[in-house]
Amino acid sequence: MPESDLEELPGVGPATADKLHDAGFDSYQSLAVAAPSELSNTADVGDSTAADIVRAARDAADIGGFETGSTVLERRNEIGKLSWHIDEIDDLLGGGIETQSITEVYGEFGAGKSQVTHQMAVNVQLPQEVGGLHGSAIFVDTEDTFRPERVDDMVRGLPDDAIDATLEDREIEGSADDEEAVDALVEDVLEKIHVAKAFNSNHQMLLAEKAKELAGEHEDSEYPVRLLCVDSLTAHFRAEYVGRGELADRQQKLNKHLHDLDKVGNLYNAAVIVTNQVASNPDSYFGDPTQPIGGNILGHKSTFRMYLRKSKGDKRIVKLVDAPNLADGEAVMRVQDEGLKPE
Numbered sequence: 001m002p003e004s005d006l007e008e009l010p011g012v013g014p015a016t017a018d019k020l021h022d023a024g025f026d027s028y029q030s031l032a033v034a035a036p037s038e039l040s041n042t043a044d045v046g047d048s049t050a051a052d053i054v055r056a057a058r059d060a061a062d063i064g065g066f067e068t069g070s071t072v073l074e075r076r077n078e079i080g081k082l083s084w085h086i087d088e089i090d091d092l093l094g095g096g097i098e099t100q101s102i103t104e105v106y107g108e109f110g111a112g113k114s115q116v117t118h119q120m121a122v123n124v125q126l127p128q129e130v131g132g133l134h135g136s137a138i139f140v141d142t143e144d145t146f147r148p149e150r151v152d153d154m155v156r157g158l159p160d161d162a163i164d165a166t167l168e169d170r171e172i173e174g175s176a177d178d179e180e181a182v183d184a185l186v187e188d189v190l191e192k193i194h195v196a197k198a199f200n201s202n203h204q205m206l207l208a209e210k211a212k213e214l215a216g217e218h219e220d221s222e223y224p225v226r227l228l229c230v231d232s233l234t235a236h237f238r239a240e241y242v243g244r245g246e247l248a249d250r251q252q253k254l255n256k257h258l259h260d261l262d263k264v265g266n267l268y269n270a271a272v273i274v275t276n277q278v279a280s281n282p283d284s285y286f287g288d289p290t291q292p293i294g295g296n297i298l299g300h301k302s303t304f305r306m307y308l309r310k311s312k313g314d315k316r317i318v319k320l321v322d323a324p325n326l327a328d329g330e331a332v333m334r335v336q337d338e339g340l341k342p343e
């Protein structure tokens with residue numbers, strides 16, 4: 001939303017609109033869910049003006065509307081499950097990674113978070129009968145870790161039945177043991193991953209909006225966007241907002257970013273996977289090494305949280321934490337040349 005739109009709200013002139021914008025409030029939505037005290041603290045407006053602004057934004061944003069249980073059910077019936085092709089993990093998740101939700105994958109460096117995002121950008125493209133969602137993927141790359149070569153490895157490493165089904169679905173002649181066919185498939189899979197590098201946190205936030213546009217453009221195509229990955233969600237934010245005084249600001253920006261990502265997932269029935277590094281050093285400034293960096297706000301927003309832990313060699317322990325309607329539990333996977341594999 002252009003800044004000027006905020007000026008439509010009572011009590012908001014150009015200067016206040018600027019301040020609100022700088023504080024991360026750049027839409028009616030973000031204002032509508034803010035506490036008036038947040039506004040008066042961060043955007044330097046008086047208490048009663050802040051209350052007026054929030055009230056007006058609530059009306060304008062049309063939030064807090066009720067819908068019937070059957071409408072909710074209808075939308076929930078559309079939820080897709082994206083398979084890992086690792087039974088133990090799929091079982092943990094009740095079938096796979098859900099669309100219309102944010103899944104946070106967190107763990108220390110080298111735990112395999114980026115491997116998960118690459119593997120899912122492949123798996124999402126498979127036909128439903130072999131665990132995919134017959135969709136394309138958007139990949140927001142903030143650490144310059146996206147590697148098409150890894151996608152290549154992972155396509156070739158898929159089970160034969162998944163390759164065969166996908167070849168048939170895409171009308172590529174041949175089968176899993178036919179090199180030319182698999183080469184063509186690799187190319188086709190790469191064509192359906194839309195990658196953008198985010199150079200800083202503002203750019204990253206902008207890319208969430210672009211992702212929404214892109215998903216909208218592909219909505220009625222043969223391969224609608226069914227996966228949005230942000231790898232890493234938090235790295236730029238951590239690097240840019242370093243002082244204690246900037247913590248509130250960082251959380252607010254992250255909150256808005258997650259809200260935008262969530263929206264893409266809900267509007268377009270896509271799975272959203274975000275990664276988050278945790279420090280392995282217990283003396284870390286960020287405290288408990290098993291806690292993801294975004295702290296509470298991330299905790300509330302990401303509906304599924306998966307903690308990856310290094311084990312012996314290529315083994316990784318995958319733990320499901322605090323998922324709604326699912327029991328906490330652990331599973332094991334291996335990070336191999338061919339991709340993520342069962343134990």
Ligand SMILES: Nc1ncnc2c1ncn2[C@@H]1O[C@H](COP(=O)(O)OP(=O)(O)OP(=O)(O)O)[C@@H](O)[C@H]1O
Nearest residue numbers: 108109110111112113114115116277335336337338
């Ligand atoms: N081609 C490959 N073959 C086998 N294993 C690989 C291959 N590429 C990466 N790996 C494994 O994946 C690990 C790196 O995982 P990944 O990059 O996903 O970590 P990460 O959790 O994203 O870390 P960071 O927090 O630094 O981004 C390596 O330690 C290696 O064990």
Ligand SMILES: [Mg+2]
Nearest residue numbers: 113114145231
């Ligand atoms: Mg990584």
